[in-house]
Amino acid sequence: MLVFEYKLRVRLLKSFEYVKASEAVSYFLDSALGKEEDFLKLHERREYKYYTMDSFYPCEKDGIYKQGKIYAIRIRTVKQELAEYFSRMLIHHTSGEMEGLTGELRIIPKKQLERVYSLTPVIIKTEKGYWREHMSVPEFEDRIKINLIKKYNQFNHTKIEENFQLYNLIEFKNKVPVKVPYKNITLLGDKINLIASNDPMAQELLYFSLGTGFGENNGRGAGFMNYQYI
Missing domain, CATH: 3.30.70.1890 (Alpha-Beta Plaits)
Structure with missing residues (x-):
């Protein structure tokens, strides 16, 4: 891949x-x-x-x-x-x-990643609107990890073991939600910085995310990730 x-x-x-x-x-x-x-x-x-x-x-x-x-x-x-x-x-x-x-x-190039970070806002859509109003940070972290695993499994026609650490640290770079216009409405997202885990599966998924984006609405430009090698 x-x-x-x-x-x-x-x-x-x-x-x-x-x-x-x-x-x-x-x-x-x-x-x-x-x-x-x-x-x-x-x-x-x-x-x-x-x-x-x-x-x-x-x-x-x-x-x-x-x-x-x-x-x-x-x-x-x-x-x-x-x-x-x-x-x-x-x-x-x-x-x-x-x-x-x-x-x-x-x-x-597929090299050891030190970190990946979003250049465009990462969006998680919920029935109740912006996630911070009703979800904790750990719940947000679970959502972005599960979303990425689902993309990977579907693309590779596999089912990977999910019990691994995707990253060592998450930082939110925005103090207020970032507005993203979408179909006559405004979605709210976040700029994040992830310090990569050395776990081989984590490295594989973070590399994969460079081509698919993090979160949702990636085909509309959300969750575009940049990277830094070790």
């Missing part, structure tokens, strides 16, 4: 605020997936998507991404066929908000 990263340069066709960035990137990818039947079915199925992406780089100090300016976005996946599809289709693909220019596909 490998994690593929496609770094794409895009030109914006209109300006918009940073809070709309994830929606714009999601729509750009969705419209590309809709061009071929097999990948349209992937987009429409109610299951894990096995890809995630970050937002535009460089960031804008005034919070406004500028029409005509060129930015980079990273798309990651554990599905090789999807990585190859994105690398083939996104160059010169156009949505109403941006157009693809050039891209570079690479494999993220």
